[in-house]
Amino acid sequence: MNYFASNRIIAVIAALCLLPGAVMAQESPRVLRTTNSPPTPSGPTPRTPAGHPDLSGVWDGLRDNLLGPPNQMANAGIVVDGVTSTRDLFSGAQIATFPRNTNHVQNYEEDERAATLLRRMGSNRPIYKPEYWAMVKELDANANEEDPANNCMPAGVPRVGIPSYIGQFPTYVIFIYPGLGGLIATQTSYRMIPLDGRKHTALQDLDGTYNGEAIAHWDGDTLVVDSWGFNTSTWFEQVGGYFHSENMHVIERFHRDGNTLTWTATVEDPDVLLEPWTMTPRVQLLNPDPKAVLPESLPCSERDLAHTVTKEHH
Amino acid sequence: MSAKAKFTNALIIAAVATLSLSSAAAQSDKIKTESGATPKAAGGADAKSAAGDVLDRSKVLRAAADALGMLRWSDVGAERTRLPAVDVVNRMEIWGSGTSYGFGEANKSGVPGPASKIEYHVALGYNPPAMRVEMTRASTGGTQPAEGTPHTIQTVRDNYAWNESESGAGLEPGRGTATPVMAAVRERLLQLWILPYGVVKAAIAAGDKTKVSSENGATIITFPLSGQLAGVTVRATMDARSFVTKVETETNNPAMGDLVMEADYSDYADHGEILSDLKSPGHIVEKQGGRQLLDIQVKMADLNNPYLVFPVPDNVKKAAAQEPVAVKGDATR
Numbered sequence: 001m002n003y004f005a006s007n008r009i010i011a012v013i014a015a016l017c018l019l020p021g022a023v024m025a026q027e028s029p030r031v032l033r034t035t036n037s038p039p040t041p042s043g044p045t046p047r048t049p050a051g052h053p054d055l056s057g058v059w060d061g062l063r064d065n066l067l068g069p070p071n072q073m074a075n076a077g078i079v080v081d082g083v084t085s086t087r088d089l090f091s092g093a094q095i096a097t098f099p100r101n102t103n104h105v106q107n108y109e110e111d112e113r114a115a116t117l118l119r120r121m122g123s124n125r126p127i128y129k130p131e132y133w134a135m136v137k138e139l140d141a142n143a144n145e146e147d148p149a150n151n152c153m154p155a156g157v158p159r160v161g162i163p164s165y166i167g168q169f170p171t172y173v174i175f176i177y178p179g180l181g182g183l184i185a186t187q188t189s190y191r192m193i194p195l196d197g198r199k200h201t202a203l204q205d206l207d208g209t210y211n212g213e214a215i216a217h218w219d220g221d222t223l224v225v226d227s228w229g230f231n232t233s234t235w236f237e238q239v240g241g242y243f244h245s246e247n248m249h250v251i252e253r254f255h256r257d258g259n260t261l262t263w264t265a266t267v268e269d270p271d272v273l274l275e276p277w278t279m280t281p282r283v284q285l286l287n288p289d290p291k292a293v294l295p296e297s298l299p300c301s302e303r304d305l306a307h308t309v310t311k312e313h314h
Numbered sequence: 315m316s317a318k319a320k321f322t323n324a325l326i327i328a329a330v331a332t333l334s335l336s337s338a339a340a341q342s343d344k345i346k347t348e349s350g351a352t353p354k355a356a357g358g359a360d361a362k363s364a365a366g367d368v369l370d371r372s373k374v375l376r377a378a379a380d381a382l383g384m385l386r387w388s389d390v391g392a393e394r395t396r397l398p399a400v401d402v403v404n405r406m407e408i409w410g411s412g413t414s415y416g417f418g419e420a421n422k423s424g425v426p427g428p429a430s431k432i433e434y435h436v437a438l439g440y441n442p443p444a445m446r447v448e449m450t451r452a453s454t455g456g457t458q459p460a461e462g463t464p465h466t467i468q469t470v471r472d473n474y475a476w477n478e479s480e481s482g483a484g485l486e487p488g489r490g491t492a493t494p495v496m497a498a499v500r501e502r503l504l505q506l507w508i509l510p511y512g513v514v515k516a517a518i519a520a521g522d523k524t525k526v527s528s529e530n531g532a533t534i535i536t537f538p539l540s541g542q543l544a545g546v547t548v549r550a551t552m553d554a555r556s557f558v559t560k561v562e563t564e565t566n567n568p569a570m571g572d573l574v575m576e577a578d579y580s581d582y583a584d585h586g587e588i589l590s591d592l593k594s595p596g597h598i599v600e601k602q603g604g605r606q607l608l609d610i611q612v613k614m615a616d617l618n619n620p621y622l623v624f625p626v627p628d629n630v631k632k633a634a635a636q637e638p639v640a641v642k643g644d645a646t647r
Binding site for chain 2: 034083106125
């Protein structure tokens, strides 16, 4: 092998050594968000020929809102504004915030235990009648066995959250909630909601369902979806053991501002709650790709529960 | 040397340099992950500044919070988000048993009152500040008869204090009795803020008003309380692991004498059936004005922000509107 031949081999190896650096340089630096603040609206709010805001679109710009603690903390009203500032939206309380302890690398168990706390630290909670306080606590503590959404059952309304797709038509709207897994292994579900001025079916004439019977109307620029006629096989929030009766009544409000969609749900259930409860508003971002489509849902298959040996849970 | 050869050599030199830098970076990462993974390393000895003796307030408070496990983050499903460490402690329950002491001879300082064996259960929250203390007196252990009823529930939330005949009394027709005890607001709130978590939260919230010092090898945190408890100063002692072991309160206002408290905490551990990595004291001793008040051995704790609520009954709100918070002792204890 001559000098040039051997050097060519070395050069090829050298080029391979340089390659990872070059590839890394081509990727934009991995910018990790240190906040979970609601996104600031931008762009115009499109309107339909009838003059209503057009809510149509793929609303997954912040990804699945059932997924990780950042979104779940936001859902619970905990807004991390930066590396030294966190607040509770409901109470206005400031929460001590420090940079991560970089000397402490968390393992999976520590991550999960922290997530359990983070998901529940918000101050906005439904007020059950006192005779149900212990029951709610027990349901939450034993969620591995008790959570009705485990084993791929539907999350139900309003636990299902913000739809990832809205199709708006003059007399109805379509909501699609892909089963992306995440916190709970839920099914894909959809709702077709009349927007034609019809009234509810009498409650006693309805067979309870997971999503209930929904009707919608416009309140100014806000779409109001009114649902009743539920079964009792769901909890009405992602965590907490928040069971309900078959007399639950849910009022959801959807408001579009540019590329953001704000959703709130009020739960009325005089059978078990002392007073109506309104969730902390959640904000979802429009998928920035105008050609975005929903990905196919993963098949729901729960394989872990049978192997749990402790009460630690999401 | 030809241009081709020069290019080849340059490429080799660049590769060697890249490999050297990668290796150095890897070693640096190794150093980062291997150095001090304990809360003590996060604070403790490191809490002294480069100057040596002057304690760094932020590091001391950080160490105290880390020792208890209060500052947490999680990357489960976090994707491109890396949130900082936040104080996760809001609501908790603690169960224990021990001794409660009533008022002693003419309420003299240092003279223990009649002792009662009790079962102790406390449910509390910091946002909003609230506490429900349930004590069931089992038997008397002293020379004098036990004071009060066998079972008491003392509750406080924000500016309201009341006693409950059962948990949640007074919220629904026919469900027990809620008796306003506005005079007890401050004293009950103080119980909340002298717990180790309350001390760390309040010390952080006090900002520049919080002072740290070192006495006989122990770290001392001193800070004023605010709101309803303005006028009370807290002095907390931390051990070498940065756990709060002693809390003492003082005030210059003679009318607030009942707010002079002392609490000792020891035997820290994760006492939860469902582990949380939060530590709670296993032994709690409280004194008021030098008089023994409580001596509790903790049996279990649920620190996972369980479902605990403290709605204020309407009759308590009405009573509060007519009777502003007074500075008096809690005669119902």
